[in-house]
Amino acid sequence: GAGVSQSPSNKVTEKGKDVELRCDPISGHTALYWYRQSLGQGLEFLIYFQGNSAPDKSGLPSDRFSAERTGGSVSTLTIQRTQQEDSAVYLCASSREQGGATTGELFFGEGSRLTVL
Amino acid sequence: AQSVTQLGSHVSVSEGALVLLRCNYSSSVPPYLFWYVQYPNQGLQLLLKYTSAATLVKGINGFEAEFKKSETSFHLTKPSAHMSDAAEYFCAVSDPYDYKLSFGAGTTVTVRA
Numbered sequence: 010g011a012g013v014s015q016s017p018s019n020k021v022t023e024k025g026k027d028v029e030l031r032c033d034p035i036s037g038h039t040a041l042y043w044y045r046q047s048l049g050q051g052l053e054f055l056i057y058f059q060g061n062s063a064p065d066k067s068g069l070p071s072d073r074f075s076a077e078r079t080g081g082s083v084s085t086l087t088i089q090r091t092q093q094e095d096s097a098v099y100l101c102a103s104s105r106e107q108g109g110a111t112t113g114e115l116f117f118g119e120g121s122r123l124t125v126l
Numbered sequence: 127a128q129s130v131t132q133l134g135s136h137v138s139v140s141e142g143a144l145v146l147l148r149c150n151y152s153s154s155v156p157p158y159l160f161w162y163v164q165y166p167n168q169g170l171q172l173l174l175k176y177t178s179a180a181t182l183v184k185g186i187n188g189f190e191a192e193f194k195k196s197e198t199s200f201h202l203t204k205p206s207a208h209m210s211d212a213a214e215y216f217c218a219v220s221d222p223y224d225y226k227l228s229f230g231a232g233t234t235v236t237v238r239a
Contacts, residue, residue, distance in 0.1 A: 013169065040225065049135070051216065052170075052229040059225065100169070106225070113160050113177065113220055113227065117169035 011035075013118035015101050021124045022091055030086045030121045034103030041084050042115060043076060046098040055099075058084065059106060091125045098122045128153045128219040130200075132230035140238045145189075145204040147233050149217030152198065159200040160218040160227065161191055170216065176200060177222070187211070212237045 014033040022028050034041050043055040054068040058078045069075070073091075078084040088095055099122075102115035133148040151157055161173040174185025181193040187210075191202045200217060217230040 044229075049231065051231040052218075054226055054228070057225060065226070102170075113158050113175045113218075114172050115162075115170070115227065117171070119167065119169045 013101055013103055013116050015099075015118035015121050017121055018119065019122045019124075021126065023126050024093060025090055027087065027089045028091055028123060030088075030099050030101075030123070032084045032086070032101030032118060034082065034084070034101070035116055036082075038103035038105055038116070039081070040104040040106045041078060042102045042104070043084070043086050044100045044102065046100055046120065047096075052100065055086070088123075091123075093125045096123055096125045128157055128221055128228050130159075130217045130219045130228060130230040132215075132217050132233050134233055135231065136234045136236070138236045138238060139207045141209060142206050145202075145207045145211060145235065147202040147215050147217075147235070149191075149200045149202065149230060150198050151200060151217075151219045153219060153221070155221055155223075158220045158222050159191075159193060160220070161185065161189070161200075161202050162216045162218060162229075164214045164216065164232075166213070173202070173215070207235075207237050209237050209239065211235060 016031045041058040044052040056076045057065040073089045076086045098120040100120045102117045129152045159176040162170040164170045174183045176193045184190045189204045214232045214234045216232045218227040220227045
């Protein structure tokens with residue numbers, strides 16, 4: 010597709026359930042990011058994938074959060090045993106990398122809004 | 127570690143008036159700085175970026191920003207606001223040798239007719 014695609018756009022779940030959020034990056038972009046956007050706060054870095062390198066998971070808030078990227082393309086963010094504080098918009102972005110450092114030009118999807126009741 | 131502070135969570139301007147959004151950064155190395163915009167129900171998109179070349183950076187839609195090292199600032203301006211500028215604006219900073227962007231809390235701009 011032309012842009013970063015995320016699904017579902019909206020997800021309402023009950024506390025304690027598991028959820029999966031999907032991101033399909035722009036074709037040819039080797040870098041993929043997940044950020045979380047909570048009301049009134051900035052974007053919080055969660056995880057970064059670059060090619061075949063080990064992902065940077067330093068932003069994941071707890072071990073209930075995990076992410077994978079299959080075949081260097083599609084990524085899935087999984088939240089186990091959801092809590093109310095997990096409610097937020099989860100944003101995926103992809104980027105072309107140059108020499109291992111960011112170009113700074115991240116292309117974002119429209120996000121997946123998660124509501125935990 | 128790098129961080130940014132955006133002064134003012136909400137700015138309201140009249141159509142045709144100056145838009146000024148403030149961003150101050152903290153960085154232990156010469157930073158890369160960015161402004162992103164998020165229109166309603168859309169993903170964030172890059173407005174402009176500073177990567178140690180010219181200190182006055184021009185972006186899309188008539189926006190520009192000036193890097194001032196002495197003030198650790200990267201304020202965003204547009205001389206004349208348009209209704210279509212209503213959106214949320216995010217300042218971000220990165221270490222040139224890193225891939226992570228640290229974002230500010232965002233400033234919502236409303237434009238009055």
